[in-house]
Amino acid sequence: MNGIPLTRCQFLIPFAVIHNDIGAPTEALLAKFRLPTSLEEKADHYVPILPAIRFAEAVQRSQGITDIGFQASRLLQFCHLSEKLRIIIGHSPTLLAALQQVCKWAPLEDTNLTMWLERCDDTVRICSKLIGTTGLLHLEHSQWLQNVFPIHIVRQFTGPDWTPSTIAFEANYTPSQETQSFWPNTRFLSGQHASWIDVHVSQLSCPNLAIEPPPNPYEDEDQTSxxxxxxxxxxxxxxxxxxxxxxxxxxxxxxxxxxxxxxxxxxxxxxxxxxxxxxxxxxxxxxxxxxxxxxxxxxxxxxxxxxxxxxxxxxxxxxxxxxxxxxxxxxxx
Structure with missing residues (x-):
C-alpha cells in the first residue's frame, strides 16, 4: 500500500462541487473512478491521487470547463489545510520558519508531495513536486492547488492582498488569458523542474499576523492542551x-x-x-x-x-x- 500516492479528500471536493453546480451526475462520475461519493464527510480522509486527477480531467473535458484546476483552487482557503499543518504554521514566528515547516510536513496533504525552498537572486522559490508522477498527463490540475496553498500561507504573514510575481508549473501548460487576467501582475511559466511561486527575500522575516495561534485539540492523560x-x-x-x-x-x-x-x-x-x-x-x-x-x-x-x-x-x-x-x-x- 505504501506505493499508492494519496491525497486528502478535501482537495477533490472543489472539483466535485464545480461538476455538481453544473447539474451533472457527480456521484456517478466519482463512482466510475472508484472514488468516494460522500466527500464532504471525509475531507480529512485520503484517496489515490491518480484517479482523482483523472476525475478532474473528465469533469473539465465533459463539461467544457477552462482551467478547472484554477477554478477549483479558488474554492480553497488556508482553513482547508490539514489541522496539524495549520497549527504548526500558526506557531511559526516568521514566514521563513513557517515555510521550512511546510516543507517538512507537506506529506500531510499529499503523501508523495515534496516541497523545498530555492534561493534565486532576491527571491526565494517555494517549490513542490509529486514524486513518481513525472510525465503523467493533466498534472496541472493538481499543480494549481500546489501553488495556491503556499500563496495562502504567505498571506498569513504578509496580508490578504499579496500575490507572487511568478507562478510556475511543472506541466507543459499555460493558463488561458482569462485565467491570467485574475493575476495581472504575475507572469506564468510552464515546463519547469517543479511547480513554484516566488516570494521576495525581504518578506521572509515577516512576523505571524495571527492574533492567536489556532487551538490544538490534542490532549493526553492530564487533559492539558x-x-x-x-x-x-x-x-x-x-x-x-x-x-x-x-x-x-x-x-x-x-x-x-x-x-x-x-x-x-x-x-x-x-x-x-x-x-x-x-x-x-x-x-x-x-x-x-x-x-x-x-x-x-x-x-x-x-x-x-x-x-x-x-x-x-x-x-x-x-x-x-x-x-x-x-x-x-x-x-x-
Whole structure:
C-alpha cells in the first residue's frame, strides 16, 4: 500500500462541487473512478491521487470547463489545510520558519508531495513536486492547488492582498488569458523542474499576523492542551533567557507531567523544547531590535545567546536576515 500516492479528500471536493453546480451526475462520475461519493464527510480522509486527477480531467473535458484546476483552487482557503499543518504554521514566528515547516510536513496533504525552498537572486522559490508522477498527463490540475496553498500561507504573514510575481508549473501548460487576467501582475511559466511561486527575500522575516495561534485539540492523560503549555512557556521563558533556560526535565516537573508526555505534546505541534526556546529567544530579540536602540551585542546576551556570531546565525536561520538587516527593515515601520 505504501506505493499508492494519496491525497486528502478535501482537495477533490472543489472539483466535485464545480461538476455538481453544473447539474451533472457527480456521484456517478466519482463512482466510475472508484472514488468516494460522500466527500464532504471525509475531507480529512485520503484517496489515490491518480484517479482523482483523472476525475478532474473528465469533469473539465465533459463539461467544457477552462482551467478547472484554477477554478477549483479558488474554492480553497488556508482553513482547508490539514489541522496539524495549520497549527504548526500558526506557531511559526516568521514566514521563513513557517515555510521550512511546510516543507517538512507537506506529506500531510499529499503523501508523495515534496516541497523545498530555492534561493534565486532576491527571491526565494517555494517549490513542490509529486514524486513518481513525472510525465503523467493533466498534472496541472493538481499543480494549481500546489501553488495556491503556499500563496495562502504567505498571506498569513504578509496580508490578504499579496500575490507572487511568478507562478510556475511543472506541466507543459499555460493558463488561458482569462485565467491570467485574475493575476495581472504575475507572469506564468510552464515546463519547469517543479511547480513554484516566488516570494521576495525581504518578506521572509515577516512576523505571524495571527492574533492567536489556532487551538490544538490534542490532549493526553492530564487533559492539558499543548497550546496552553506553549502559551505558558512563551510567557515564562523570557525571564530566564539571560541566565539560561530551564532544562526539559525541569519544565516537565513544573507542568506536573512526564518528560515523555511533555515532548509528545510539543511534537504534536511540530515543535521540540530546544526549538521552542529558540523561538522565544528570537521573538525576544526581534522585539528589542524593533523597539529599542540597544546595541546588537547587548540584545544577543540579554536573550541568552553565547556570542554575537551565534546570535546572528540563529537569527538568520529563523528570519532569513541578520539582526542588523532586520532592524533596518522594521524600525521605520
Amino acid at each position: 499543548p497550546t496552553e503549555i506553549v502559551r505558558t512557556l512563551k510567557l515564562m521563558l523570557p525571564s530566564y533567557l539571560d541566565e539560561g533556560a530551564p532544562t526539559v526535565t525541569e519544565i516537565a516537573e513544573m507542568a506536573g507531567i512526564s518528560v515523555r508526555s511533555f515532548q509528545r505534546k510539543l511534537s504534536s505541534m511540530g515543535l521540540s523544547y530546544s526549538g521552542l526556546v529558540d523561538v522565544v529567544r528570537f521573538e525576544s530579540a526581534a522585539k528589542r531590535l524593533r523597539d529599542t536602540d540597544a546595541k546588537i551585542i547587548d540584545v544577543a546576551f540579554s536573550c541568552g545567546y553565547a556570542d554575537p556570531a551565534h546570535f546572528t546565525r540563529a537569527f538568520r536561520r529563523i528570519s532569513g536576515t541578520t539582526p542588523r538587516e532586520f532592524r533596518d527593515q522594521w524600525r521605520p515601520r
